[in-house]
Amino acid sequence: MSTPADGDTIAETSDAAVVEEKTNRRQPFPQGFLDTISTGWAERTESLPAARAQAPYAAARRDTVSKAFAGKRLVVPAGSLKQRSNDTDYPFRAHSAFTHLTGWAADSEPDSLLVFEPTAGGHDVTLYFRERADRTTAEFYSDATIGEFWIGPRPSLAGVAADLGVATAHLDDFAAGSDDLVVDDDDELTRFVSELRLIKDEYEIAEMKHAVAVTASGFDDVIRDLPRAIAHPRGERIVEGVFHQRARSDGNWEGYDTIAASGPHACYLHWTRNDGAVIPGDLILIDAGVEADSLYTADITRTLPVSGTFTEVQRRVYETVREAADAAFAAARPGVKFRAVHEAAMKVIAERTAEWGVLPVSAEEALDADKGGQQRRYMVHGTSHHLGIDVHDCAQARREMYYDGELKAGMVFTIEPGLYFQIDDVTVPEELRGIGVRIEDDILMTEDGPVNLSADIPRTADEVEAWMARAQA
Numbered sequence: 001m002s003t004p005a006d007g008d009t010i011a012e013t014s015d016a017a018v019v020e021e022k023t024n025r026r027q028p029f030p031q032g033f034l035d036t037i038s039t040g041w042a043e044r045t046e047s048l049p050a051a052r053a054q055a056p057y058a059a060a061r062r063d064t065v066s067k068a069f070a071g072k073r074l075v076v077p078a079g080s081l082k083q084r085s086n087d088t089d090y091p092f093r094a095h096s097a098f099t100h101l102t103g104w105a106a107d108s109e110p111d112s113l114l115v116f117e118p119t120a121g122g123h124d125v126t127l128y129f130r131e132r133a134d135r136t137t138a139e140f141y142s143d144a145t146i147g148e149f150w151i152g153p154r155p156s157l158a159g160v161a162a163d164l165g166v167a168t169a170h171l172d173d174f175a176a177g178s179d180d181l182v183v184d185d186d187d188e189l190t191r192f193v194s195e196l197r198l199i200k201d202e203y204e205i206a207e208m209k210h211a212v213a214v215t216a217s218g219f220d221d222v223i224r225d226l227p228r229a230i231a232h233p234r235g236e237r238i239v240e241g242v243f244h245q246r247a248r249s250d251g252n253w254e255g256y257d258t259i260a261a262s263g264p265h266a267c268y269l270h271w272t273r274n275d276g277a278v279i280p281g282d283l284i285l286i287d288a289g290v291e292a293d294s295l296y297t298a299d300i301t302r303t304l305p306v307s308g309t310f311t312e313v314q315r316r317v318y319e320t321v322r323e324a325a326d327a328a329f330a331a332a333r334p335g336v337k338f339r340a341v342h343e344a345a346m347k348v349i350a351e352r353t354a355e356w357g358v359l360p361v362s363a364e365e366a367l368d369a370d371k372g373g374q375q376r377r378y379m380v381h382g383t384s385h386h387l388g389i390d391v392h393d394c395a396q397a398r399r400e401m402y403y404d405g406e407l408k409a410g411m412v413f414t415i416e417p418g419l420y421f422q423i424d425d426v427t428v429p430e431e432l433r434g435i436g437v438r439i440e441d442d443i444l445m446t447e448d449g450p451v452n453l454s455a456d457i458p459r460t461a462d463e464v465e466a467w468m469a470r471a472q473a
Helices: 031-036 055-068 096-102 138-142 157-164 187-195 202-224 226-231 235-250 263-267 312-331 339-355 374-378 461-471
Strands: 074-077 083-085 113-119 122-129 167-170 259-262 283-288 300-305 412-415 418-421 435-438 441-446 449-452
Touching: 055 096, 055 113, 055 122, 055 157, 055 187, 055 202, 074 096, 096 113, 096 187, 122 157, 157 167, 202 226, 202 235, 202 283, 202 300, 202 412, 202 441, 202 461, 226 235, 235 259, 235 283, 259 263, 263 283, 263 418, 263 435, 283 435, 300 312, 300 435, 300 461, 312 339, 312 412, 312 418, 312 435, 312 441, 312 461, 339 374, 339 412, 374 418
Parallel strands: 122 167
Antiparallel strands: 074 113, 113 122, 259 283, 283 300, 412 441, 418 435, 441 449
16 A cells, blocks of 8 residues: 655645555545544643663663774664565564664564764764654555554654663654665674674563563463363364463563474474364473563473373483483583583483484494484484574574584573474384474573573473373362
8 A cells, every 4th residue: 555755734635535545445535534634633742751671771782883883884674564465464573683772672663773873982873763643644544554543653753762762863864875784784784783692681681581481371371271272173273372362461472483283293393383183192392482572582392291191102202302401401501612502412312212222323323423413313403592582593693603602691592402203204113103392491591500491381291290280170
């Protein structure tokens, strides 16, 4: 649909009383409507808010960026709405670098730009966005994308400036330069703002803890509603929907598409179709995380016995995965290479699968850096990734800062080993086929060592069975 120019007013609308559209769905506006729509509104009053909690943290991050790019003009875009179908869009979610550097999160405006203008002393930083339109303009009533008659109140320049502690200007005042460094267009700037997120500050850590707490409540909800999921032919969708209700009621959204993988679906690492049945006797692997209003997300996986108790074989696989997770946690210490966490988990996976007679080689041979890896058939993914404002946070960081980097206080990352024996994998005994298990926790590194932020969500097989019994009593 078209957007009338900002200067268009009611009086300037054509006698035909039609706002041009690229669709035949909308009806023309009669002249009487056009003559009166701009009148009869109470005067707007606005009390400027105090700066939000994340404002000083975002300011410190901007200072770090400014010092690293002295003399250069930087542009950090929020991104635009993305079309879902025809004239409907996906819910807007700002670019992570934009949110990190502004503090503007779930309430941010599409198409906004954070601009660093170089000065002799550093940078003048301005947040450009499209301010709400005056009610004498056609935008107010005719534009279903940004008009307040359609989507509700939008922020003012003065209000956002006070809220975020940053200078603001109308988007129309922005002029791009040919030598601008733009996040996602400039490799150096994109890498820098990604690596800036490797160490979380106090505000970020608090938000991560909050996201984990809400996620824990979502898992409780799922277990309580498991009988309804069992009764439905697409029970995985019921699980997904129950968790979504918690994510939307107590957070902003999910941080990623929920995986509700029951039975052999648990062996597909990113099963998000979620259209299968939830059958007693099977396991269900649920990988889900609530994204807080600040856009920081949890990332938790628990594997549950649908009937409430593990079979002997399921328990053996489950406890092996937990052993690998515990070994990875024990390996995580300040100064240790990030990759050591994965190596510790792989050692357990190799040893146990070799003991079961599944591997074609010994555990020692499987762990050989050059010729081994046979155990990876049953756990093809990595054990850990950084976590924060993105579920796979800091993804543009250099390898020497990420996988080959050292663990440091303030880092938040996952530990998530698994074992997946696909339903048609004839390299394993029939009793293992169709069993998929993953246990994933969110870990904060401190000066004294790792802290499991999700430790209150039951982890051992015995704890999981007791948890399900309590929730469904």
